[in-house]
Amino acid sequence: MTEAKINKSYRDIKQIVLDRIRTRVWPPDSIMPSEVALVEEFSSTRTTVNRALRELADEGFLERRRKAGTRVLEAPLRHAKFSIPVTRDEVTGAGATYRYALIGAEVIEAPEWLMARLNLKGAQQVLHVRCMHYSDNAAFQFEERWIVIATVPSVVEATFVDMGPNEWLIREVPVTDIELSFMATCADDSLAAFLETSVGTPLFTAERITWLQDAPVTLARMHFAAGYRMTTRL
Amino acid sequence: MTEAKINKSYRDIKQIVLDRIRTRVWPPDSIMPSEVALVEEFSSTRTTVNRALRELADEGFLERRRKAGTRVLEAPLRHAKFSIPVTRDEVTGAGATYRYALIGAEVIEAPEWLMARLNLKGAQQVLHVRCMHYSDNAAFQFEERWIVIATVPSVVEATFVDMGPNEWLIREVPVTDIELSFMATCADDSLAAFLETSVGTPLFTAERITWLQDAPVTLARMHFAAGYRMTTRL
DNA sequence: TAGTGGTCTAGACCACCCG
DNA sequence: GGGTGGTCTAGACCACTAT
Numbered sequence: 001m002t003e004a005k006i007n008k009s010y011r012d013i014k015q016i017v018l019d020r021i022r023t024r025v026w027p028p029d030s031i032m033p034s035e036v037a038l039v040e041e042f043s044s045t046r047t048t049v050n051r052a053l054r055e056l057a058d059e060g061f062l063e064r065r066r067k068a069g070t071r072v073l074e075a076p077l078r079h080a081k082f083s084i085p086v087t088r089d090e091v092t093g094a095g096a097t098y099r100y101a102l103i104g105a106e107v108i109e110a111p112e113w114l115m116a117r118l119n120l121k122g123a124q125q126v127l128h129v130r131c132m133h134y135s136d137n138a139a140f141q142f143e144e145r146w147i148v149i150a151t152v153p154s155v156v157e158a159t160f161v162d163m164g165p166n167e168w169l170i171r172e173v174p175v176t177d178i179e180l181s182f183m184a185t186c187a188d189d190s191l192a193a194f195l196e197t198s199v200g201t202p203l204f205t206a207e208r209i210t211w212l213q214d215a216p217v218t219l220a221r222m223h224f225a226a227g228y229r230m231t232t233r234l
Numbered sequence: 235m236t237e238a239k240i241n242k243s244y245r246d247i248k249q250i251v252l253d254r255i256r257t258r259v260w261p262p263d264s265i266m267p268s269e270v271a272l273v274e275e276f277s278s279t280r281t282t283v284n285r286a287l288r289e290l291a292d293e294g295f296l297e298r299r300r301k302a303g304t305r306v307l308e309a310p311l312r313h314a315k316f317s318i319p320v321t322r323d324e325v326t327g328a329g330a331t332y333r334y335a336l337i338g339a340e341v342i343e344a345p346e347w348l349m350a351r352l353n354l355k356g357a358q359q360v361l362h363v364r365c366m367h368y369s370d371n372a373a374f375q376f377e378e379r380w381i382v383i384a385t386v387p388s389v390v391e392a393t394f395v396d397m398g399p400n401e402w403l404i405r406e407v408p409v410t411d412i413e414l415s416f417m418a419t420c421a422d423d424s425l426a427a428f429l430e431t432s433v434g435t436p437l438f439t440a441e442r443i444t445w446l447q448d449a450p451v452t453l454a455r456m457h458f459a460a461g462y463r464m465t466t467r468l
Numbered sequence: 469t470a471g472t473g474g475t476c477t478a479g480a481c482c483a484c485c486c487g
Numbered sequence: 488g489g490g491t492g493g494t495c496t497a498g499a500c501c502a503c504t505a506t
Contacts, residue, residue, distance in 0.1 A: 023408070074405070180466050180467075183438055184419070202437065229416065231414070232415075233412065
């Protein structure tokens with residue numbers, strides 16, 4: 001009386017396997033049946049069963065190793081997927097009106113801490129840009145960014161008056177690697193003023209470093225207005 | 235003089251396609267060649283080409299629609315993947331010694347705000363647990379958690395002396411849905427004391443709500459020690 | 469060394485949806 | 488209507504690794 005006979009698609013198989021994991025038919029840390037066995041049970045093929053199991057492994061439910069078999073993982077370390085959108089899209093996507101404002105842009109010598117973060121060697125010129133993003137005319141995000149001129153020479157011609165540096169970079173510079181960090185920071189005088197809050201307020205901050213091959217492109221700090229939550233469902 | 239002839243694997247094809255996207259051979263917003271065309275170029279099969287393109291679509295580089303074809307996306311809204319590990323593993327994985335300490339656990343009536351967050355109806359009993367996680371004997375994380383007793387009746391027998399509530403729940407209760415939020419909070423007297431910092435310090439905080447089907451299981455707030463950064467590479 | 473997953477081939481049918 | 492992607496079948500060879 002196998003529960004599944006008509007089921008053939010990889011989605012069906014995924015669901016059945018997931019149910020068996022949840023109901024402890026295949027308990028955590030145990031080895032579940034091999035692909036060949038499941039092919040037999042579901043009257044399917046290895047291609048299809050493999051796709052189901054591979055996706056479940058990608059999603060963090062299973063661990064697969066040749067010869068060792070497929071192990072059910074203890075903790076579903078389900079990957080949180082944050083799609084870090086362009087700020088404009090994040091605001092308009094919420095049904096609000098987006099407004100951008102450039103605060104300032106200037107070429108400077110890269111400070112010590114930046115050279116360390118970006119692994120820069122020798123003296124380097126960077127373009128330091130500060131700007132604001134508004135949602136329905138309320139402060140939404142203060143963005144501070146350093147762009148490595150050696151990597152993006154054409155950036156010196158950009159004005160960033162109509163378009164934020166992120167949108168400009170996305171259009172102009174391909175990126176191969178991204179390092180993303182989230183943290184809590186403290187509003188200083190400047191941040192408090194721009195984000196329309198009081199000094200000392202905790203702010204949710206994202207920092208993103210992007211690379212083109214081995215060349216650092218930019219480091220961006222995005223300080224969100226007080227009370228911001230970054231939320232996702234898995 | 236096609237650059238690729240020996241290449242056959244889906245990984246090779248992924249890399250080639252990615253390069254062409256980055257070098258603007260197939261510019262953003264354009265329609266790239268169909269699977270059949272690529273099968274011809276790479277002397278491959280649809281199964282293989284399809285896997286390459288499907289994965290690139292999953293990773294946010296492409297948008298695929300029947301009949302319309304495969305479109306190169308403007309902004310690589312590459313998904314940030316955070317594997318939210320068990321705190322114990324996060325600490326030991328960093329090479330530090332992990333220590334757990336229960337602060338207190340008591341059954342209470344669910345307060346208003348909690349009922350709203352969990353979509354609870356009517357009076358509900360919840361187990362309120364507070365505990366600390368240490369890394370090399372330094373405060374690492376203060377955890378505050380509310381567990382819905384109606385959903386997890388056996389929780390009243392747990393002591394949480396040797397094991398944190400998260401680890402206990404992972405072993406005992408399957409979960410179908412997770413809502414995860416990140417935010418910045420302000421250290422109050424209690425938090426400052428437990429996390430060995432001063433009142434008013436900004437703290438990185440994660441909030442996780444888990445569900446079993448439609449039944450809320452738990453809401454957890456994890457306050458990290460000052461200076462904590464959550465980092466990922468994409 | 470043998471079992472298990474990783475991947476590819478060759479072909480097929482179908483669902484969707486743009487023109 | 489017809490082109491495109493979505494998926495399945497049936498079979499094969501190979502890479503890795505536990506035993």
